[in-house]
Amino acid sequence: MSDTKTITDTRGFGRKLADLDKTAVAPFLALAALFVLGALVNPNFLSIDNLLNVLTRSSFIAIIAIGATFVISAGGLDLSVGSMAALVAGIMILFLNSASIDGDVLMLAAGVAVAIGVGALAGLLNGAVITIGKIEPFIVTLGTMAIFRSVTVWLADGGSIAMKSIAMRNMFRPVYTGVFLGLPIPVWIIIAAGLLGAFILYKTSFGRHVIAVGSNEDVAKYSGIHVNRVRAMTYIIQGICVAIAVVVYVPRLGAATTTTGMLWELQAITAVVIGGTALRGGVGRIWGTICGAFMLEIVGNIMVLSNIVSEYLIGAVQGTIIIIAMLVQRTLQKKK
Amino acid sequence: MSDTKTITDTRGFGRKLADLDKTAVAPFLALAALFVLGALVNPNFLSIDNLLNVLTRSSFIAIIAIGATFVISAGGLDLSVGSMAALVAGIMILFLNSASIDGDVLMLAAGVAVAIGVGALAGLLNGAVITIGKIEPFIVTLGTMAIFRSVTVWLADGGSIAMKSIAMRNMFRPVYTGVFLGLPIPVWIIIAAGLLGAFILYKTSFGRHVIAVGSNEDVAKYSGIHVNRVRAMTYIIQGICVAIAVVVYVPRLGAATTTTGMLWELQAITAVVIGGTALRGGVGRIWGTICGAFMLEIVGNIMVLSNIVSEYLIGAVQGTIIIIAMLVQRTLQKKK
Amino acid sequence: QDKEVNIAVSIPAADHGWTGGVVYHAERAAKLLETAHPGLKITIKTSPDGASQANALEDLTTQGIDALVTLPHNSDELTDPLRQVKEKGVFVTVVDRALSDPTIQDLYVAGNNPELGRVAGEYLKNTLKTGDVVVIRGLPIVIDEERQKGFDDAIAGSGIKVLDKQFGNWSRDDAFKIMQDYLTKFPKIDAVWCQDDDMAVGVLEAISQAKRTDIKMVIGGAGMKDMIKRVADGDAMTPINVLYPPSMIATAMELTVANFYDQVPVRGKYILDATLVTKENAKEFYFPDSPF
Amino acid sequence: MSGNQTTRPATVPVLEARGIAKAFGPVEVLTDISLTIMPGEVHAIIGENGAGKSTLMKLLSGHLKPTRGTVAIDGEPVTFAGPVDAEHRGLVLVHQEILLAPDLTVAQNIFMGRELKRGLMVNDREMNRQSAEAVQSLGADIDPTTQISRLSIARRQLVQIARALQVPHRVVIFDEPTASLTPFETEALLKVIRDLRDKGVAILYISHRLPEVGAIADRITVLRDGKLVATREASQLQPVDMARLMVGRDMSKLYPEREDTASRQNVLEVANFNVPGYARDASFNLRKGEILGFAGLIGAGRTELLEGIVGLRTAHGEVKLNGKPVTFHTVRDSMAAGIVYLSEDRKGKGLLLSQDLRTNLTLATLEKFTRGPLIERRREDASLDKAVSDFDIRARRRDLLAGQLSGGNQQKLLLAKMMLLEPSIVIIDEPTRGIDIGTKEQIYKFIADLAKAGKSVIVISSEMQELIGICHRILVMRSARIVGEVTGDAMTEDEIVVYATGVKINEAELYSAGNA
Ligand SMILES: Nc1ncnc2c1ncn2[C@@H]1O[C@H](COP(=O)(O)OP(=O)(O)OP(=O)(O)O)[C@@H](O)[C@H]1O
Numbered sequence A, B: 001m002s003d004t005k006t007i008t009d010t011r012g013f014g015r016k017l018a019d020l021d022k023t024a025v026a027p028f029l030a031l032a033a034l035f036v037l038g039a040l041v042n043p044n045f046l047s048i049d050n051l052l053n054v055l056t057r058s059s060f061i062a063i064i065a066i067g068a069t070f071v072i073s074a075g076g077l078d079l080s081v082g083s084m085a086a087l088v089a090g091i092m093i094l095f096l097n098s099a100s101i102d103g104d105v106l107m108l109a110a111g112v113a114v115a116i117g118v119g120a121l122a123g124l125l126n127g128a129v130i131t132i133g134k135i136e137p138f139i140v141t142l143g144t145m146a147i148f149r150s151v152t153v154w155l156a157d158g159g160s161i162a163m164k165s166i167a168m169r170n171m172f173r174p175v176y177t178g179v180f181l182g183l184p185i186p187v188w189i190i191i192a193a194g195l196l197g198a199f200i201l202y203k204t205s206f207g208r209h210v211i212a213v214g215s216n217e218d219v220a221k222y223s224g225i226h227v228n229r230v231r232a233m234t235y236i237i238q239g240i241c242v243a244i245a246v247v248v249y250v251p252r253l254g255a256a257t258t259t260t261g262m263l264w265e266l267q268a269i270t271a272v273v274i275g276g277t278a279l280r281g282g283v284g285r286i287w288g289t290i291c292g293a294f295m296l297e298i299v300g301n302i303m304v305l306s307n308i309v310s311e312y313l314i315g316a317v318q319g320t321i322i323i324i325a326m327l328v329q330r331t332l333q334k335k336k
Numbered sequence C: 001q002d003k004e005v006n007i008a009v010s011i012p013a014a015d016h017g018w019t020g021g022v023v024y025h026a027e028r029a030a031k032l033l034e035t036a037h038p039g040l041k042i043t044i045k046t047s048p049d050g051a052s053q054a055n056a057l058e059d060l061t062t063q064g065i066d067a068l069v070t071l072p073h074n075s076d077e078l079t080d081p082l083r084q085v086k087e088k089g090v091f092v093t094v095v096d097r098a099l100s101d102p103t104i105q106d107l108y109v110a111g112n113n114p115e116l117g118r119v120a121g122e123y124l125k126n127t128l129k130t131g132d133v134v135v136i137r138g139l140p141i142v143i144d145e146e147r148q149k150g151f152d153d154a155i156a157g158s159g160i161k162v163l164d165k166q167f168g169n170w171s172r173d174d175a176f177k178i179m180q181d182y183l184t185k186f187p188k189i190d191a192v193w194c195q196d197d198d199m200a201v202g203v204l205e206a207i208s209q210a211k212r213t214d215i216k217m218v219i220g221g222a223g224m225k226d227m228i229k230r231v232a233d234g235d236a237m238t239p240i241n242v243l244y245p246p247s248m249i250a251t252a253m254e255l256t257v258a259n260f261y262d263q264v265p266v267r268g269k270y271i272l273d274a275t276l277v278t279k280e281n282a283k284e285f286y287f288p289d290s291p292f
Numbered sequence D: 001m002s003g004n005q006t007t008r009p010a011t012v013p014v015l016e017a018r019g020i021a022k023a024f025g026p027v028e029v030l031t032d033i034s035l036t037i038m039p040g041e042v043h044a045i046i047g048e049n050g051a052g053k054s055t056l057m058k059l060l061s062g063h064l065k066p067t068r069g070t071v072a073i074d075g076e077p078v079t080f081a082g083p084v085d086a087e088h089r090g091l092v093l094v095h096q097e098i099l100l101a102p103d104l105t106v107a108q109n110i111f112m113g114r115e116l117k118r119g120l121m122v123n124d125r126e127m128n129r130q131s132a133e134a135v136q137s138l139g140a141d142i143d144p145t146t147q148i149s150r151l152s153i154a155r156r157q158l159v160q161i162a163r164a165l166q167v168p169h170r171v172v173i174f175d176e177p178t179a180s181l182t183p184f185e186t187e188a189l190l191k192v193i194r195d196l197r198d199k200g201v202a203i204l205y206i207s208h209r210l211p212e213v214g215a216i217a218d219r220i221t222v223l224r225d226g227k228l229v230a231t232r233e234a235s236q237l238q239p240v241d242m243a244r245l246m247v248g249r250d251m252s253k254l255y256p257e258r259e260d261t262a263s264r265q266n267v268l269e270v271a272n273f274n275v276p277g278y279a280r281d282a283s284f285n286l287r288k289g290e291i292l293g294f295a296g297l298i299g300a301g302r303t304e305l306l307e308g309i310v311g312l313r314t315a316h317g318e319v320k321l322n323g324k325p326v327t328f329h330t331v332r333d334s335m336a337a338g339i340v341y342l343s344e345d346r347k348g349k350g351l352l353l354s355q356d357l358r359t360n361l362t363l364a365t366l367e368k369f370t371r372g373p374l375i376e377r378r379r380e381d382a383s384l385d386k387a388v389s390d391f392d393i394r395a396r397r398r399d400l401l402a403g404q405l406s407g408g409n410q411q412k413l414l415l416a417k418m419m420l421l422e423p424s425i426v427i428i429d430e431p432t433r434g435i436d437i438g439t440k441e442q443i444y445k446f447i448a449d450l451a452k453a454g455k456s457v458i459v460i461s462s463e464m465q466e467l468i469g470i471c472h473r474i475l476v477m478r479s480a481r482i483v484g485e486v487t488g489d490a491m492t493e494d495e496i497v498v499y500a501t502g503v504k505i506n507e508a509e510l511y512s513a514g515n516a
């Protein structure tokens, strides 16, 4: 018996590697296909500047989608992230404008803390209503989506909330525009968030619990996992990710408007799914998600860089490309 | 032995009756709660005129949501219904404007046929890509949502598509405004669509298969059910329902614009879920869905009739009411 | 003066800067008018899209109103619902977007969309003479189409060449992205025309980030306070703006109220100019307290 | 026993395996199996957990495609397009695992894909009637309009059997149909099988209950490690011989020597315990070092009572642990107090079928494998190695998903998982359901060793023999109440059945006979 085991174990390892390759690598191959398409459409596409622009732009969705990977792996869904981003941005700017602390650096740090606090609270609200009320996440987060959006509009008096202090704005702007070791700061933030997310999801017991809850809630319960707590926690993580995205977003235009974060929820979920995480839960792929967010942004970029389609039809082409990318990915996954 | 059985059996039966009551009736009780709220907010709310207005208006979402009940019961999802409605409306009006058939009545009938054909085809497109491509419905229908919307924009040249012939418009208008036996025509159409939907879902083997596929795909497959065919069929039914909704919608506003049907997908899904159908599939409640659609429209109506909240905060109140309605429903369901 | 009058105002929900301004001005005007006329009651309702606006119109008329002031989402869609309002004997004031059947509206306060495009186009034609321009449109709706057409007509036959047009969805963020991509795509751009000031904010940010110096000017439209301030400050990138004030809703409300309380019957068509705002006259149009 | 081999006519085999083999990836789990099944015979397949029995059945019924070899029907080689194709040819398989749509009713499941119609409409009344009959012929009484999700595993198993028998069939394959049944239902099922055989239907029958196999089979085929060891006439094989062929060594005794390890000291005292809807006024004690059995018929409420005690269900009543009153709000509380509960539903509540062995093994005890926030993969792997050898988990590859293990090996993995909690009180619900005889011996020994080490064990089982074999004391439940206690020499099947049914044994026999 024991020798059978040794043999099969080594063989098993080779196979595992192959499996891993196919499912985890598929989104990256689809991304590569998009690169080829982009290069064909416009040679400027492959310029470092353009790619860095796109990568930087994808940071909001990427960071939010990292949070969504947690929520979705645990079998949940969060439609409120876009509105939540607007709300967190609005409150953060209002706080910064209040200038209640001396010293711009301190004030900024406090602003970031406020953002993260508000994000975590908003996430907790979602998580609590979903777990305690036992209501479908779809309905709860659709409701909070409306709530967060409207509170933002109300705070902005229908207009926009802009950072008043020019000095602070100038100090804050590099968080979006700055470059460190050749890479824009937002890219570093994606990398950091990705590493942290991957660490939590793959290496900690909490991450294991998330996957357990998403793959079979009963088993998780019978194994002594606090299902509700884990589930609520994923929404809090989502809220914190939204807040981090906001910290990258605000320095870009220095304002929150009523359109801030519009449709980000759909983009985030799409990034997660294109990245290989199943909507039914039980699987989570952080790096695939980031790759998915990047793909979405690239598709938009290619559309603007191309001259082929009428601006009216861009949506159609974009939709088609996403479906095809997903098809490519699925085909690659299946070929084991 | 035998007495044990009698005891447990009667328990089972009593329980079952209670179950049926609670789950099926819960949405209607939540609706009743909304009626009370409405009456408190504005005495005009309970006027027959107002209630009929609201009922009539809810017809688009109700009819679309009947289709969505099929899709969701089978474990699918369709985000494209709103855009599909815009596309079907656009094509239908363009066809009517072409005046290619003599006689307005014939022309209208042909227009309705065209609408249903286009709806069925659009549904087939969704169904085919989802089943043959084995891609998550979320992604596919998000893609076709963009595609249908964009094609509509392109057909409308960025503007809107309006019915040209005043005569035909006048002839068509009663489909929305007309009254038959004291009830507006759209209400009759909801009733007809509900009866037909309930018949198909509850009384035919196809309906049984829909639930089976949504409940456990493998089991359905082993039982010789053509899972893909059933699933695709639900999307076609959804397309036809969208077309019927369009036939009621077009006479009301006489035009399709680039924003027609915006966010209807979320409303339809919400109506389905509030009506007691689970998003994971395997359960379908046609009458609950219709009740859900009515509830959504009532919430909007109450908002317009009330003067309490700032316009900016209406979304927040609306979101809260929907979550509370769902909570009420869940609590009622659980009290067994 | 204590005549009882019920006026309903139906406008789009505050889903971007300009509509936010409309809601703001409507609420402000309502307060002022109600204090001026004790018998007057003004109900303001916002709707996110054409269909819900039709619903709101129904609901408002059921409650019994004397006049309706409305800025319709879409004139094609709302002509029939407004006709039904009119048939109930209500005084109808339409703002900004003319109905396909003009007999319905008692009063039409028109912002002039084609004019907004035309004024911007004329300015570019006259100052640049020749040059490459990129355009950022709003959403594919009628207003956008009209503005675009006005612009295209103005520059027709001149040396101004439009390199590209894309939809920015009235959103700063989307405009930022599109501008970044324009900058990648075109090595030389002389000017940018955005259909809305909200989007111009994003465009300016993208340009300043890319440190491109070839772009001579960004022309926005609608008269957002931040942009007016830039004009007033003499910012070279934003030499002008074209007015399209959300306060037109207030104008329409005032005129409608006047119809009931003043002796003169107010009827017909009031067309607001798409005024060209320059450094010289910018002060007149700068309202720091407005949210837009 | 069955004694009617004479009725088997010497014709062509209705179903035949010709040198078939099956590999999953590089691992071959079945090698060169040749087998004939004659009409009107009951052909039993026995073998250890993971020997390849279920895989062979899936090959014969079109659920899997062989890597080598062919399947023949009536002597003609066939290739199945899928299970449905096989069904059309009269081959039905009753799966080892429950394959039913949980949201549909009993009748809807039984007729799924083959609904009876009247005009356009489904004829629910007729389907309900026939379903009730079908289930009744299996000795059960289940309302055909009950949702599957509300049924116990055992009842689901019966529905699944009823469903298979509703298909027109020439060959019926039963993969461990009796694993979750009590003797009553088993007897009724065996009667049904005999009737089928007498009608000329060929039966393939898998079970780990060797006496049962001896009672029903005409021929027996033994598999070991994916190879066919022998095919014999049933009359030539006694259960001990079967066990020897399966395991490859002599199986002298199944149950360990009973030792009086139970002390006087009560570790768990339960009084007036209620689980609404399932258990009423339950009171009992568990002593240190004791093995306490819970017997009863399906639906008696044993599972629910103990789930209530450990905090898995809403319940109320007094529980004292080592003399101190305790309340367990969640399972985590009872786990922390040293009580673990192993669910009878290993697929639904025990293991994450879509995750690998390591993830499953450590799921309940992750905190033991973390340093700081980090899970130490190496310690987990070491623990898996230990579990694999301690519990003899036969996984041909370490990276298999739990769902790819054979049924018995899943049970062992679940056992290993919960034992990592190092409990002082272990509650095992149906510990040997679907376990081969060799492993059963190991599990019994394991339970006895626990008791010897001063732990206490509660065993819920529908196999009375095993309760009698290993327990110090047996409590019997009927309709939500504990109705009796048997100890010492009184621990006989007859005595337990009297309590479990509330009637004398001969009446019960009458009932089960009259029902079939
Ligand atoms: N899909 C699969 N992929 C890989 N290995 C598999 C798969 N299905 C089964 N196996 C392996 O095949 C072997 C035989 O499994 P099978 O289920 O046939 O055993 P069995 O004899 O029915 O056992 P039991 O008595 O426990 O039910 C086992 O080692 C199992 O792990």
Ligand SMILES: Nc1ncnc2c1ncn2[C@@H]1O[C@H](COP(=O)(O)OP(=O)(O)OP(=O)(O)O)[C@@H](O)[C@H]1O
Binding pocket: B008, B009, B012, D146, D150, D151, D152, D153, D154, D296, D297, D298, D299, D300, D301, D302, D303, D304, D344, D460, D462
């Ligand atoms: N008459 C009945 N009608 C419907 N459901 C029943 C009936 N009797 C029992 N059940 C269901 O069966 C389950 C309880 O039975 P279960 O067989 O698990 O109890 P048990 O005594 O633990 O059984 P087992 O002998 O399998 O351990 C519950 O889920 C209950 O809903």
Ligand SMILES: [Mg+2]
Binding pocket: D053, D054, D055, D096, D175, D406, D407
């Ligand atoms: Mg098996």
Ligand SMILES: [Mg+2]
Binding pocket: D152, D302, D303, D304, D344, D429
């Ligand atoms: Mg049980």
